[in-house]
Amino acid sequence: QTYWPEVQRICDKYGILLVADEVICGFGRTGKWFGSDYFGIHPDFMSIAKGLSSGYLPIGGVMVSDRVSQVLIDKCGEFAHGYTYSGHPVAASVALANLRILREENIVETVDNETGPYLQNCWAELAEHPLVGEARGVGFLGALELVKDKTIREFYPKIGKVGSLCRNICIENGLVMRAVGDTMIISPPLIASKANIDELILKAKQSLDITLERISTLNFDD
Known part of the structure; x- marks a missing residue:
């Protein structure tokens, strides 16, 4: 309960970007949507995967905060983040359906x-x-x-x-x-x-x- 808030404080003090691995803790595992919510921290990046589709299909991603993405947009005019195998339509559809069920059924x-x-x-x-x-x-x-x-x-x-x-x-x-x-x-x-x-x-x-x-x-x- 005290470790992560202290890490957040140090990162904020020295301008360090905070990365949270939410592959396991994300999407309800801690009783909150993200482990970061449970510990009250505000990461700049969050890696996500398993819980995004509840494991029905392989999918992963990185969530980026506004303060990081906006710098890239301001400097480059665009936030380029696409790759050859990104955004598989079937995996994305399963993830969207999973998120809808999590919300609708208050899981x-x-x-x-x-x-x-x-x-x-x-x-x-x-x-x-x-x-x-x-x-x-x-x-x-x-x-x-x-x-x-x-x-x-x-x-x-x-x-x-x-x-x-x-x-x-x-x-x-x-x-x-x-x-x-x-x-x-x-x-x-x-x-x-x-x-x-x-x-x-x-x-x-x-x-x-x-x-x-x-x-x-x-x-x-x-």
Whole structure:
């Protein structure tokens, strides 16, 4: 909550352009339309992709602030930004339809006011698991740090070994949970219901239990 506003302050003070990667956080993932909205910052550039079409077709782009584009227009007379493979009509149509549905069905607002808080409350309870050093998240994003000793949040010696094990167990258990090192990450569909969330949490807990059980039979200290 304090990091990004401080980055914004420093950029403003020294005239540095701020670039926000909204590929994951954009289009409702945090409960706001953009992660920048959640943190109250005003980037000069935003990279966008997955959420633009909800992943139905590949599409990406860069959003440019008025203060940047206007300089280019003033200097060059035109803001040239077209490329050979830009603006594919099918991908663009899918993106427009996706944005329309997000608005018409109030999906972002539902994540912000209802399902997002519900997920975060349930997710926080996983912090009690003996394998979890920290449970954190926002909106429809969640992360679990897997640790050897939760009292001091000590990681296992070979980072990624436990995470890979847990990821594989999750998949066996019907749950998609990504491993980044020994941090487990979820980003469920924005249309997930509370019942879906209950199932997700149950499978996560079961997967953690099985992971801890298997760790006890394997050597994870080297």
